[in-house]
Amino acid sequence: MIEASTIVFVLIYMLTILLAATEMTALSVSALIGALLSLWFGLNYNLFTYNEALAFVDIKLLALILGVSIVVEVAERSGLFHVLALYAIKLTGGSPHRLFFSMCFTAAAVSLFLSDTTAILLIAAATGTIARIMKYNPKPYFVSAAIMINLGGSSTLIGSVGNMIIGFSSGLSFTDFIQYLTPCEVLLWLLTSLALYLYYRDQLGEKKEPPTYNPWEVVRDRGLLYKSTIILILFILLLLQYDKWNIGPEAVALGCAVLALAVSGVDPAEVFRRVDWETIFFIAGFFFIVGSIEKTGILAAASKGIFDLARGDLLTAMVLTLWSSGVVSTVVSNIAVALTFVPIIQGLQIIDKTPIWSALVLGTNLGGAATPLSGAVCVMAIGALKREGIKLSFHEFTKIGFITTFIQLIVSTLYLIIRFGLW
């Protein structure tokens, strides 16, 4: 018999997802409304105490997101990613085929650090400009960039907010992510770009004389660029080492953020303004909603349900996690999917859950570019195309989005089976 309190919290969860998905309220506000309702009902039902509720929020995760945002924002302001994009275009020598692959890999590479929306603005602007000069059709480049940006960073702890959530909950370190998932991401980059190329190759245009330019012209302050690059490299090196020093990645991120603000000379107020507070408040609010639902015991029941469905088999549980999180992520924010799946996986009665955590990382990342509404990156790409005077229909994007998502999920399934020896 399901208790009334359980129904109330499930309804609050669904209301939050509905508000966020329909954009009736801002993403952060929908989660904060849900958090407020969860707190109110949880305290009234004596499901938890006030102090227990405060412990729902993982401050370390929020600190990691904040630290990463500041380090990356300083690097972005230096023009580092602009120079990379300009070199990526220059090196293709006017060949649209080389330009296509170059932009695919650059898009995926910059999204290892930048947020998806910032990355698509940068890549779309760079490709849009060269497409205008060379008179190429920008559509193949914009759609492919959106799909590759969604894919980029799916194998690193700091590659997406969903990864940070899963990393903290599973205990997988930065090096664990690289060890278990980077080979898969490299494989996905190659296969996805190849699939996109085969789909769009007839629309790429003819080889033309490229414009001559100096990519460094985009940099206003070379000193800032050198400093930001050094800090970014230091950040990565420290992330590879932190687990040896008994500290968390959030300490490294905040430490590098302080260093970046101290030595860059960039106005901190400007940097703080650009931090993605919307996501930070969404996560903070969603912690209360998931924490409350967890207290009702429904997530433990879901864990048991998955375990029973898989009949205790690790392979089945892993495949179920990958595909269900992948499919749900096509319609629900991958942050919400990660936050919901984490307690379910934690409740599974399986000793080594690494394959299942890896499946969740891939699933939550890959579902974000299946339809134009699967992620902000797709909406931005379509908006930018419209600015270039080209209309892209829902059906047209969904067709290629579904093809690539399906390929990615199939390849990931095979990779995980081979990587963890589960055949």
Place this chain on the structure above:
Amino acid sequence: MVILEMTKLRDLLTKKRQRMEEYEEECREFEKVMGKPKIEITVEIPEGMEDMREEFMNLEGEQRFKEEVEELVKKRLRESQKKKRNKAT
């Protein structure tokens, strides 16, 4: 409900507009490097001609005026080139 929908619509449009403004800003940055360089200058209506406001504003869209300015730019650049050569010799 209508008010709610209107608010939602306004927010969506504002958000999209802001992001697209950022996109255009980025495009300008890349255009400066990859495309033909451009300069923008602001010219105020000359003193004593304030009553010719309409004619002054129309100059912005006038093709002949644009061509004359382009000729002036060419003339100035040629002069600079000449000066540079003379200095070198």
